[in-house]
Amino acid sequence: MRKTIYEDQSTPKKDGYWMPGEFEPQERIYMLWPHRPDNWNMGAKPAQQTYANVARAIARFEPVVIGVKPEDYAAARYVFAEDENIDVVEMTSDDSWVRDCGPTFVKNADGDVRAVHWHFNAWGGYVDGLYFPWDQDELVGVKVADHAGVDRYRPDSFVLEGGSIHVDGEGTVITTEMCLLSEGRNPELSKEQIEGYLKEYLGVEKVIWVKDGIDPEETNGHIDDVACFVRPGEVACIWTDDEESPFYEASHAAYETLSHATDAKGRQLKVHKLTMPKKLTFMNEEQAASIDVVEGTLPRSPEDYSIASYMNFLIVNGAIIFPQYRDEYDALAVEQVQAMFPDREIVGVDTVEVAFGGGNIHCITQQLPKRG
Numbered sequence: 441m442r443k444t445i446y447e448d449q450s451t452p453k454k455d456g457y458w459m460p461g462e463f464e465p466q467e468r469i470y471m472l473w474p475h476r477p478d479n480w481n482m483g484a485k486p487a488q489q490t491y492a493n494v495a496r497a498i499a500r501f502e503p504v505v506i507g508v509k510p511e512d513y514a515a516a517r518y519v520f521a522e523d524e525n526i527d528v529v530e531m532t533s534d535d536s537w538v539r540d541c542g543p544t545f546v547k548n549a550d551g552d553v554r555a556v557h558w559h560f561n562a563w564g565g566y567v568d569g570l571y572f573p574w575d576q577d578e579l580v581g582v583k584v585a586d587h588a589g590v591d592r593y594r595p596d597s598f599v600l601e602g603g604s605i606h607v608d609g610e611g612t613v614i615t616t617e618m619c620l621l622s623e624g625r626n627p628e629l630s631k632e633q634i635e636g637y638l639k640e641y642l643g644v645e646k647v648i649w650v651k652d653g654i655d656p657e658e659t660n661g662h663i664d665d666v667a668c669f670v671r672p673g674e675v676a677c678i679w680t681d682d683e684e685s686p687f688y689e690a691s692h693a694a695y696e697t698l699s700h701a702t703d704a705k706g707r708q709l710k711v712h713k714l715t716m717p718k719k720l721t722f723m724n725e726e727q728a729a730s731i732d733v734v735e736g737t738l739p740r741s742p743e744d745y746s747i748a749s750y751m752n753f754l755i756v757n758g759a760i761i762f763p764q765y766r767d768e769y770d771a772l773a774v775e776q777v778q779a780m781f782p783d784r785e786i787v788g789v790d791t792v793e794v795a796f797g798g799g800n801i802h803c804i805t806q807q808l809p810k811r812g
Contacts, residue, residue, distance in 0.1 A: 442585065442589065442591050443591050443592075444557075444594050445554075445592065445593045446594050447593075448596075452546045452554065452641055452643050453640045456643075457552075457554055457643055458546055458548075458642065458643025459544055459545070459546050459556075459607045459613075459643060460547055460607075460609045461608050461671070461672070462807060464609055464809060466757055466808060466810055468505055469503070469504050469505070469805050470504075470505050470506075470538050470542060470584050470587075470805070470807075471494075471507070471538055471804055472507045472537070473488065473507065473508040473512055473516050474487040474536040474797065476535055476571075477732045478733065478734045479731065480731070480793075480797055481740075482727065483730070486793045487796075488516075489793070490790070490794055491794070491804060492519055492520070494761060494789050494794075494805070496526070497761050498754070498756055499523060499525035500525075500787070501756045501758050502756055504525065504526045505526075507530070507538070507580070508528055508529070508530065508531065509530075509531075509532050510532065513530050516528050529587065531580065531583050531587075533576050533577055533580055534562070534571065534576045535571070537603075537799060538584070538805065540563070540604075540659075541578070541601070542580050542581055543580075543581040543582075543592070543806070544602050545588075545807070546642070547809050547811070551810075552811065553588070553809055554591045554593060555588065555590050555593065556593045556641050556642075557582055557585060557594050558581065558598060558602075558641075559578070559595065560577055560578045560580075560599065560601065561574060561625075562577065563658060564623075564625070565624050566624075568622075568624050569624060570658060584806070593641065598629075598637045598641070599626055600625070603663070603799070603803050604659070604664075605638070605642065606664065606667065606669055607642055607644060608669045608671075608672045608703060609672065610704060611643075611644050611645040611704030612644060612647075612703040613646070614650060614667055615638070615648075616651065617631075617649050617650070617651050617652070618651065618652045619659065619660045620634055622660040622661075624660070625660075635647045644704065646704040648698070650693075651694075651697065652689075652690045654686075654691070654749065655747040659799070664752055664802045665678070665747055665749040666691070667698060667751065670780045670781065672703070672705075672707075673707045674709065674711075675698055675709050675711055675712070677694050677695045677711050677712070677751075678690075678713075678751050679691050679692075679716065680715065682718075686720075695713070698711045712779075712780050714750055714751055714773060714776050714777060714780075716749065717748050717768075717769050717773075718769045719767055720745035720746075721746040722743075722744070722745055722746065723744075723796050728741055728742040746796050746798075747795065747798070747799075748800070749763075750762070750769075750777070751802075752799065753777065753801055754801045754807075755807075758784055758785060759785040760786050761787050761805075762777060762787060762788050762801070763800045764789060764790050765791070766792060770788070774786050774788055
């Protein structure tokens with residue numbers, strides 16, 4: 441049994457651990473299998489097919505581990521029966537957003553890896569959380585840490601989702617005020633105290649605060665829809681010139697903030713623009729009607745647009761696994777991200793179904809850094 445290190449015992453920073461940049465070498469990727477009919481249309485079958493396509497794209501470059509509920513194990517195992525680089529393991533969860541309910545991995549100078557098991561409350565708990573209960577998602581952090589065979593840090597009560605942070609691996613984290621200062625996360629803490637938790641558990645020295653995200657209703661504005669580190673000293677940021685776009689103000693404000701920001705090493709950030717899709721993404725009436733409406737979940741409507749951001753991509757060894765939305769700007773977005781990552785292959789995957797569920801490729805994956 442691996443040990444659990446509680447806040448009163450130590451923190452990653454005190455022990456010399458920090459969160460590496462996503463662009464650094466990885467050992468494997470974790471995912472969870474979609475299943476809940478009150479979030480995914482058509483009984484989650486279209487979402488499962490899309491998750492499988494994402495997993496296979498990743499598996500070209502590194503191993504993938506997919507956690508599935510016991511009752512889904514046989515079917516999921518059959519789906520991946522021919523995929524040698526994808527493992528299916530039993531792992532009960534409430535939904536399938538491992539980036540947010542799973543652990544954040546940190547490592548030290550010797551290459552040893554540990555996990556940070558944050559507290560999770562379904563993006564806002566009793567204030568504005570998306571479903572209840574979330575007790576099985578709350579356990580995913582320890583389950584993934586145990587599967588990875590790593591020791592685990594456990595803050596006393598600090599709520600955080602992995603999609604709300606991006607780090608450069610050199611002392612800097614980017615996040616949003618909309619999310620981390622929201623009433624449903626850690627309302628008893630000041631902004632300065634929240635910064636303290638980020639510094640202690642991510643091993644960083646500086647927090648760059650972007651004011652707003654673009655998804656206030658579901659994640660309360662996660663940063664992984666807005667900006668990410670390309671490499672130390674360089675970030676990508678969403679952009680649109682369409683003044684009618686619901687993302688216009690947030691994208692311009694984020695770009696302005698990041699363009700004037702310096703990182704922990706005093707470098708002024710170089711900011712790359714990444715387009716938003718030209719059109720908004722909507723479910724049709726049949727898809728919306730097929731989603732179960734139950735107490736405690738957010739009702740779905742064909743009038744509600746999905747948050748389809750090209751920024752929600754995953755960096756893996758040698759590649760970018762990149763969302764495509766059947767949009768006129770799909771090719772432009774690929775071209776832009778290829779210019780940011782000239783040494784990586786850009787692998788586009790149609791992920792409209794994941795957008796319907798409330799996230800995208802980055803939200804449904806979590807990287808384990810390479811050890812040693």
